[in-house]
Amino acid sequence: MKLFTRLLSWLAPFAWQIVLATLLGCIMIASNVALLSMAAYLIAAAAITSLLMLLTVPIAIVRFVGVVRPFSRYAERLVSHHITFRLLARLRVWVYTRLEPLAPAHLLRYRSGDILTRLLADIDELQNIYLRILSPLIVASMICLLTFALFSLFSLLLAWVALAFLLIAGVSGPLLAWFLSRKLGKQQLTLRALQKAQLVDGIQGIQDILAYGQSTAYEQNIRAVDAALGRVQARLAQISGLQEALNDFLMNLALWVILVLAIPLVASGAINAVYLGFLGLLILASFEALQPLAQAFQFLGHSLAAGKRLFEIADAEPPVVETKEPLPIEDAPTGYCLEVEHVEFSYSHNDKDVVLDDICLRLQPGQRVAIVGPSGAGKSTLVSLLLRFWDPTHGLIRLNGKDIRTYALEDLRALIGVVMQDTYLWHHTLRSNLLLARSGASDSELMQVLEQAQLREFVNQLPQGLDTLIGEQGLRLSGGERQRLAVARALLKNAPILILDEVTANLDYLTEQKLLDALDMLMRERTTLLITHRLRAMERMDEILVFDSGHIKERGTHSQLLAANGLYRRMFELQNGILTFSEV
Numbered sequence: 029m030k031l032f033t034r035l036l037s038w039l040a041p042f043a044w045q046i047v048l049a050t051l052l053g054c055i056m057i058a059s060n061v062a063l064l065s066m067a068a069y070l071i072a073a074a075a076i077t078s079l080l081m082l083l084t085v086p087i088a089i090v091r092f093v094g095v096v097r098p099f100s101r102y103a104e105r106l107v108s109h110h111i112t113f114r115l116l117a118r119l120r121v122w123v124y125t126r127l128e129p130l131a132p133a134h135l136l137r138y139r140s141g142d143i144l145t146r147l148l149a150d151i152d153e154l155q156n157i158y159l160r161i162l163s164p165l166i167v168a169s170m171i172c173l174l175t176f177a178l179f180s181l182f183s184l185l186l187a188w189v190a191l192a193f194l195l196i197a198g199v200s201g202p203l204l205a206w207f208l209s210r211k212l213g214k215q216q217l218t219l220r221a222l223q224k225a226q227l228v229d230g231i232q233g234i235q236d237i238l239a240y241g242q243s244t245a246y247e248q249n250i251r252a253v254d255a256a257l258g259r260v261q262a263r264l265a266q267i268s269g270l271q272e273a274l275n276d277f278l279m280n281l282a283l284w285v286i287l288v289l290a291i292p293l294v295a296s297g298a299i300n301a302v303y304l305g306f307l308g309l310l311i312l313a314s315f316e317a318l319q320p321l322a323q324a325f326q327f328l329g330h331s332l333a334a335g336k337r338l339f340e341i342a343d344a345e346p347p348v349v350e351t352k353e354p355l356p357i358e359d360a361p362t363g364y365c366l367e368v369e370h371v372e373f374s375y376s377h378n379d380k381d382v383v384l385d386d387i388c389l390r391l392q393p394g395q396r397v398a399i400v401g402p403s404g405a406g407k408s409t410l411v412s413l414l415l416r417f418w419d420p421t422h423g424l425i426r427l428n429g430k431d432i433r434t435y436a437l438e439d440l441r442a443l444i445g446v447v448m449q450d451t452y453l454w455h456h457t458l459r460s461n462l463l464l465a466r467s468g469a470s471d472s473e474l475m476q477v478l479e480q481a482q483l484r485e486f487v488n489q490l491p492q493g494l495d496t497l498i499g500e501q502g503l504r505l506s507g508g509e510r511q512r513l514a515v516a517r518a519l520l521k522n523a524p525i526l527i528l529d530e531v532t533a534n535l536d537y538l539t540e541q542k543l544l545d546a547l548d549m550l551m552r553e554r555t556t557l558l559i560t561h562r563l564r565a566m567e568r569m570d571e572i573l574v575f576d577s578g579h580i581k582e583r584g585t586h587s588q589l590l591a592a593n594g595l596y597r598r599m600f601e602l603q604n605g606i607l608t609f610s611e612v
């Protein structure tokens with residue numbers, strides 16, 4: 029109920045349009061009731077009366093409601109769909125804005141296909157609540173009252189009987205549909221989300237599935253989910269059929285009962301015989317108002333489950349809470365200083381899973397610091413903390429002397445140009461992928477950063493140059509080209525702090541050397557943190573931190589670390605192939 033009222037609260041800004049849609053819905057059904065019952069009256073009256081003049085008014089009413097019905101139907105659909113689509117668009121934007129602060133920490137718990145289903149299908153599902161439940165419920169109530177009023181003009185007994193049938197059909201059909209399908213709705217949504225997640229995974233991982241010969245097994249998984257979904261849908265269709273049959277049965281039974289009760293009243297002269305057909309068709313036409321209800325309640329479980337899934341993700345506590353009164357980041361013409369003080373971090377907030385422990389480092393303006401170390405040592409995790417994707421479990425990170433939590437996230441991130449290990453590239457042109465960093469950049473600025481990232485020659489030889497489509501996740505580019513494009517994007521951002529996470533990992537020796545030379549120039553004007561496995565050009569670094577299992581094992585300059593004869597020296601010698609066999 030809480031969930032239902034929360035979903036309904038989204039309708040508040042559309043109150044007047046809802047009143048209009050409901051009014052139009054009432055007019056539409058009422059005109060149908062009038063059309064059928066007046067038509068019955070006309071036929072009976074025409075058979076009895078010899079004076080056709082007396083039928084002028086009923087004929088005019090039939091003509092009038094015949095025209096009103098399609099117009100009111102059209103207008104009602106227009107208004108109600110307008111409300112619904114605007115509402116769904118608002119909801120979609122709201123959920124997306126709630127998703128942003130959750131990224132990436134919280135969203136890693138979900139599969140991309142599942143998030144996509146929540147944003148698209150689950151939100152679409154909510155239209156049932158707005159289009160098929162709220163307005164039809166009000167319209168049905170109004171029509172029941174109207175029918176009762178019309179019957180009571182002839183006989184109170186008939187009025188109560190008609191109302192009783194309408195109530196039984198209006199309550200039992202929807203209740204039965206809701207009761208039988210309440211679990212199925214949730215199952216259908218879960219299976220649909222699973223199906224989408226499976227398909228997204230299958231498409232993204234298609235190369236590996238083929239390479240490992242798993243396509244048959246994968247197809248079987250997809251078929252199994254598809255079959256389960258089919259079974260749920262078949263069951264829902266059966267319930268729909270059952271409910272429609274019940275509705276038809278009650279409608280026809282109501283007609284018979286009304287006729288059986290009305291005939292003696294006609295015979296006794298309490299009701300004029302000309303109205304017998306009118307009464308019969310009045311009850312039949314009134315049932316039209318109930319038709320949407322059962323289907324709506326069949327989908328109620330669905331819609332509520334969709335709302336629950338949506339709010340579950342939208343209400344999640346963001347891992348990083350932005351301060352309500354952020355301090356402005358003061359301009360620092362001489363550059364920005366980042367300090368990491370005794371930082372400890374674990375993804376699970378469990379002391380046993382500490383990924384970073386007692387990390388201290390100072391990145392002074394214009395300084396270049398490298399973090400090196402074995403895989404899984406926590407290097408990229410530190411970058412995530414600097415960007416505030418997560419906050420340290422203990423310790424502090426300062427920017428120009430102040431805790432980074434005192435600044436707005438957007439301001440902090442605007443100062444940092446970052447090339448992540450797994451930078452995402454859009455299925456778009458080279459140009460739009462670059463413009464993400466600075467939307468107003470000119471083509472000559474784009475070519476300049478491409479030059480610095482050692483990619484200009486490559487782009488020049490493409491027939492469509494900057495307008496070349498690079499495919500999903502940039503897959504039409506080689507690993508090295510993707511990485512250089514990511515570097516170019518970070519350079520275009522022209523941020524005073526530069527974080528480069530494994531930027532040369534996929535490059536051949538020559539290109540790596542050229543890129544490092546180009547970066548060397550750029551690093552002079554910026555505060556730079558370089559994360560790398562490859563110990564090249566390390567002599568250019570002001571300080572090198574050697575991470576091992578979340579700790580800083582060694583620190584110093586290249587020559588100091590070589591002299592220390594520790595982990596760094598072993599890594600350096602292994603990479604340069606100068607370790608003697610006995611030392612290995």
Ligand SMILES: Nc1ncnc2c1ncn2[C@@H]1O[C@H](COP(=O)(O)OP(=O)(O)OP(=O)(O)O)[C@@H](O)[C@H]1O
Pocket residue numbers: 136375383402403404405406407408409410449
């Ligand atoms: N989102 C996450 N949730 C839980 N654990 C994570 C997450 N990301 C990384 N880890 C774990 O944290 C540890 C450090 O990972 P991190 O990516 O920081 O290492 P790294 O030094 O950058 O490694 P590499 O050089 O291979 O990129 C690893 O044990 C990893 O499994």
